[in-house]
Amino acid sequence: MPIRIHIPTPLRQHTDGQAVVEVSGTSVQAALDALGQKYPAITQRLFDNGQVRRFINLYVNDEDIRYLDNLATPVKDGDELSIIPAVAGG
Amino acid sequence: MSTDPALERYSRQMRFPGILEEGQRRLLRSRVTLCGCGALGTVLANALVRAGVGFLRIIDRDFIETNNLQRQVLFDERDVADNLPKAEAAARKLAAINSSVHVEPVVTDIDRTNIEELCRDADMILDGTDNFEVRYLINDVAVKHGKPWVYGGCIGSHGQTMTIIPGETPCLRCVFEAAPNPGEAGTCETAGVLGPIVNIIASYQAVEALKILTGRHDKINRDLLYFDVWDNIQRRIKVAPLRGKVDCPCCQRRRFEWLAGEHGTQTTSLCGRNAVQVSHRRPTLLNFEEMARHLEVHGQVSYNRFLLKFHAENCEFTVFPDGRAIIKGTNDVDKARTLYAKYIGH
Numbered sequence: 001m002p003i004r005i006h007i008p009t010p011l012r013q014h015t016d017g018q019a020v021v022e023v024s025g026t027s028v029q030a031a032l033d034a035l036g037q038k039y040p041a042i043t044q045r046l047f048d049n050g051q052v053r054r055f056i057n058l059y060v061n062d063e064d065i066r067y068l069d070n071l072a073t074p075v076k077d078g079d080e081l082s083i084i085p086a087v088a089g090g
Numbered sequence: 091m092s093t094d095p096a097l098e099r100y101s102r103q104m105r106f107p108g109i110l111e112e113g114q115r116r117l118l119r120s121r122v123t124l125c126g127c128g129a130l131g132t133v134l135a136n137a138l139v140r141a142g143v144g145f146l147r148i149i150d151r152d153f154i155e156t157n158n159l160q161r162q163v164l165f166d167e168r169d170v171a172d173n174l175p176k177a178e179a180a181a182r183k184l185a186a187i188n189s190s191v192h193v194e195p196v197v198t199d200i201d202r203t204n205i206e207e208l209c210r211d212a213d214m215i216l217d218g219t220d221n222f223e224v225r226y227l228i229n230d231v232a233v234k235h236g237k238p239w240v241y242g243g244c245i246g247s248h249g250q251t252m253t254i255i256p257g258e259t260p261c262l263r264c265v266f267e268a269a270p271n272p273g274e275a276g277t278c279e280t281a282g283v284l285g286p287i288v289n290i291i292a293s294y295q296a297v298e299a300l301k302i303l304t305g306r307h308d309k310i311n312r313d314l315l316y317f318d319v320w321d322n323i324q325r326r327i328k329v330a331p332l333r334g335k336v337d338c339p340c341c342q343r344r345r346f347e348w349l350a351g352e353h354g355t356q357t358t359s360l361c362g363r364n365a366v367q368v369s370h371r372r373p374t375l376l377n378f379e380e381m382a383r384h385l386e387v388h389g390q391v392s393y394n395r396f397l398l399k400f401h402a403e404n405c406e407f408t409v410f411p412d413g414r415a416i417i418k419g420t421n422d423v424d425k426a427r428t429l430y431a432k433y434i435g436h
Contacts, residue, residue, distance in 0.1 A: 090217070
């Protein structure tokens with residue numbers, strides 16, 4: 001069972017409209033690299049000089065990677081990786 | 091059950107074991123500042139006034155337009171025809187709903203010079219805004235003065251909310267270190283928004299307010315809640331461990347950068363040109379390609395390396411790569427800030 005990456009609505013234009021993309025990898029960084037190989041345009045939307053853009057948060061099974069091991073946080077098959085940007089409207 | 095006739099209208103709420111008469115009496119003594127009275131704000135104001143808060147200050151800089159009526163539940167066609175400011179129209183509706191609540195409408199643009207005064211006498215602050223500039227200002231004021239506040243944001247079919255209790259929970263900057271760059275995340279004008287997601291998010295915010303104002307801190311939601319009502323997603327993100335883990339300038343180092351004017355926008359009326367310039371105190375680097383994609387729903391967008399141009403609401407927008415914009419067609423700096431927040435975002 002692969003890792004399931006949840007793509008937020010504003011970024012789905014870069015994943016052919018896919019809300020969930022399944023990839024393989026042993027860390028958050030590896031999973032996102034695999035996502036970028038499938039959909040190259042998304043990498044620039046997620047990263048700025050190798051750092052995750054500051055208004056985008058990454059959650060592994062609903063835990064924030066900043067209190068885990070950031071991009072080195074290990075992931076395994078069946079894990080859910082959510083990309084959640086700050087939502088400004090209202 | 092109380093025989094006090096003034097409490098009769100709250101009888102069903104007081105029957106709820108979490109509130110009871112004691113909680114209701116606390117609510118009636120409470121004071122709330124609501125920042126923004128659009129989609130989230132009207133749902134929040136409606137819920138709090140019906141529930142019986144003592145005092146509600148409603149701050150909004152905007153007027154009502156027909157395209158607000160799809161989701162801004164306190165307004166109607168007559169308000170559009172009467173050209174009423176949102177804060178004023180809301181106060182009139184709320185007076186008819188519950189005349190015992192003191193509602194104070196304030197028609198102004200919230201900024202770093204007035205926000206502390208507007209929040210000083212409040213027990214808590216509610217977020218009904220549509221932009222991160224005001225949210226980070228609310229966050230600074232709330233942390234500085236130890237006042238709870240509840241963040242809510244919606245766009246398209248998704249939204250998120252979290253409750254900030256200074257000294258107990260992470261603050262907004264712990265969770266979202268920075269706002270999206272202008273044009274980076276879309277706005278309700280460019281990406282649209284569904285009425286029901288607004289009601290869901292604002293209703294979560296309102297119930298958090300009831301817990302805070304009745305003193306039930308044990309019941310407060312400590313997670314970031316995320317919903318997408320179109321894609322059937324509900325997530326409960328654990329953010330509590332972020333407190334103290336991230337080196338937050340606001341709640342850890344108590345540097346209130348937004349209040350100090352180190353971030354955010356400033357406006358200048360361009361005399362004789364019927365135009366206003368909106369610029370960022372900290373220049374950003376815009377992605378015109380991304381921005382054009384968001385704005386295309388409103389008509390033709392043209393751009394080159396140096397500037398991006400589009401038209402909306404009878405104004406011409408010229409946007410520069412550092413985030414600066416000249417909005418031609420108005421001399422009103424508040425209107426220009428509103429247009430900037432609606433179409434470019436910050």
